[in-house]
Structure formats: C-alpha cells, structure tokens
Amino acid sequence: MRRILLLPLVLACIEGCSCQEKPAQPSTAPDASTAQAQPPPLPVLPETTPQPPAIPEQAMRLHAQGRKQGEAGQFAEALKSFQQAREAAPSWPIPLYDIGLTYLHLEDDARALEVYEQLDTVVPHGLSDSKRILDSLRREKAGRVPPGTLREFLEVEQLKDPEEAHRRLEALTRKAPEFVPAWEALALSAEKLDEGERLVAKALSLEPDIDTRGQLLLRRASLLKRRREPEAARKQLQALIDDPNMPPRIVAEAREMLMAPEAPPP
Known part of the structure; x- marks a missing residue:
C-alpha cells in the first residue's frame, strides 16, 4: 500500500534541486502496540513541475520544525510553523500539502478540503497522494462515503500486520462501498x-x-x-x-x- 499518516521528517533539499517522485512504499506508524511512527517519505514534486530557484533557508527551517512538531503530535504548533513556512516561500507547495494534512489530524476536514483544492491549482499533477486525498474529501462532503472514512483509512494504511490491515480494508469497503x-x-x-x-x-x-x-x-x-x-x-x-x-x-x-x-x- 502507499501513502501516509503522521507528518514525516523533512527531506533535505538544497537550492536548485529537482526532487523526483519516488515509488510509493508502505510506511510505518502507530498501531495498537506502537506509540511512535517512523516517518514516511516526504511528498515531492513531479519531475516536470518547475522547482523554485531557491527555497529560503528560513522556510526550510520552519518546515522542518513543523514536521518535528507534527511527528510529536503537536498539530496546532505544526500548523503555525507550516503556515509561516508558506509565507516565507509562497511558491513552494510542500508546506501547503502539510497544512492540509495537519488540518486532517485536527479533524477539520472542511479546511483540509479547501487547502487541497488550492494545492490542486498550484500543482495540477499533484504531490504524492494529494489527488487521492482531495477526491476522498470531496466524496465525504458529498455524502458518498461516511465522514471520517479517509482518516480511518490512513490509520489502517499504517498498520504493520498485513493480515490485520487486510481485514480492516475489507471492513472499510463494506462500510463505505464508494x-x-x-x-x-x-x-x-x-x-x-x-x-x-x-x-x-x-x-x-x-x-x-x-x-x-x-x-x-x-x-x-x-x-x-x-x-x-x-x-x-x-x-x-x-x-x-x-x-x-x-x-x-x-x-x-x-x-x-x-x-x-x-x-x-x-
């Protein structure tokens, strides 16, 4: 399975780098017996998307700070850091992605949907799983799937036990067939x-x-x-x-x- 749950640690990017999209890999995160998650890969830009010529150091620092706060479960603080990183580097879309993800952790799905819709206009081909998140939130808003289904799926996706994950996924298809x-x-x-x-x-x-x-x-x-x-x-x-x-x-x-x-x- 692919995608994410907890906010990952910052990926080291230097000025002028062109981050490549990596094949999706299963990430690890809390299950019933684990308190801390290992950070999954940072969402990156498609290779054809123009990269900003230079990401300000202040923005990188604020973004890294937000990632650490998110990993620690300090989502309100992480949200503030990501917003400040966004202000410091308006053309860098990754903080915007993390703002939306943080709203999901804060269970503010309406704000998360707004952010991912904005991200979809900034990066038309999307970042990692941003289009899937956007589509899922739209289905929830339209009543096609129960509220909170996406958050439940993200939790299931982090389980380390494949059999338990498979059982939970099958249960989700019965609970939310669309x-x-x-x-x-x-x-x-x-x-x-x-x-x-x-x-x-x-x-x-x-x-x-x-x-x-x-x-x-x-x-x-x-x-x-x-x-x-x-x-x-x-x-x-x-x-x-x-x-x-x-x-x-x-x-x-x-x-x-x-x-x-x-x-x-x-």
Whole structure:
C-alpha cells in the first residue's frame, strides 16, 4: 500500500534541486502496540513541475520544525510553523500539502478540503497522494462515503500486520462501498491473479481520481503480463503514455514497464 499518516521528517533539499517522485512504499506508524511512527517519505514534486530557484533557508527551517512538531503530535504548533513556512516561500507547495494534512489530524476536514483544492491549482499533477486525498474529501462532503472514512483509512494504511490491515480494508469497503482507496489498496496487494483483476475492475468502476486511475491501470498491465498477454499489456501501457492528462510519474512508470524485458516462461 502507499501513502501516509503522521507528518514525516523533512527531506533535505538544497537550492536548485529537482526532487523526483519516488515509488510509493508502505510506511510505518502507530498501531495498537506502537506509540511512535517512523516517518514516511516526504511528498515531492513531479519531475516536470518547475522547482523554485531557491527555497529560503528560513522556510526550510520552519518546515522542518513543523514536521518535528507534527511527528510529536503537536498539530496546532505544526500548523503555525507550516503556515509561516508558506509565507516565507509562497511558491513552494510542500508546506501547503502539510497544512492540509495537519488540518486532517485536527479533524477539520472542511479546511483540509479547501487547502487541497488550492494545492490542486498550484500543482495540477499533484504531490504524492494529494489527488487521492482531495477526491476522498470531496466524496465525504458529498455524502458518498461516511465522514471520517479517509482518516480511518490512513490509520489502517499504517498498520504493520498485513493480515490485520487486510481485514480492516475489507471492513472499510463494506462500510463505505464508494471509498476508492480501500479498493485500490486491496487491488495492489492481491496475490491471486483473478482476485487482483476483479479488484482493479471494481476500483476503476468507481471513477477514481486521475492519479489513482493511473496506478490501477499500471496494476492491470502488470496482471496482463502475469497472464502471458504481453500485447494486451503493451497496449495498456502505451495508452497511459499517450494520455495527456496522466500525471508524469504514472507515464514514467508506464515507460519503465514497457521497456522492461519479458520474464521467461515458467
């Protein structure tokens, strides 16, 4: 599974750097037996998004301070630090991402939605999971899924026990059948071929955000390769590459999969 719960530590970036989007990895965070979380990766800009020529040192310092405060559960203090970092570097979108995430921790979903909508205009291709968060908050506001479903999912996503996480995800799909991230997480983790294809089709039928849709179609291509249908997989990947609306990170993954050598027959 991908994405985040607790505010991670700051990623060291120097002036003029171009941070690359990394493949999503499972992050670790509190479960029933763990008090502190290990910080997950910092959301980064898509490689085609222009980076600010220089992030002021004061903004970097304030942002790092906010991350540490968030990790300690001091969300009110973290919010203030992120807002100050945003004021010091208005063109740097990562503090804006963290402002929205902090509002989620403070259970102020309305403000979180406002911030992620603003972020979506600043970075049209999104930061890490920002589009998924935005889509989920919009579904909650529209009454398509129960309030607080996103926060519950983020907690489930941090569990260290895969079996417990799987049980909780299945429960979420019953409680909130139109909540896409739970279906997506199950689809990405399914080991059986038929089950994976069924879950991908279910998640796609719910009309997910463009980033999630791309992730699901990459998964479908991978499953087609496992079925020894390389031409169908190639067409799926090429369609992703040719889609002008697809986020650059999805296109890059599709190109990488397309260029990968075929596995030898079993």
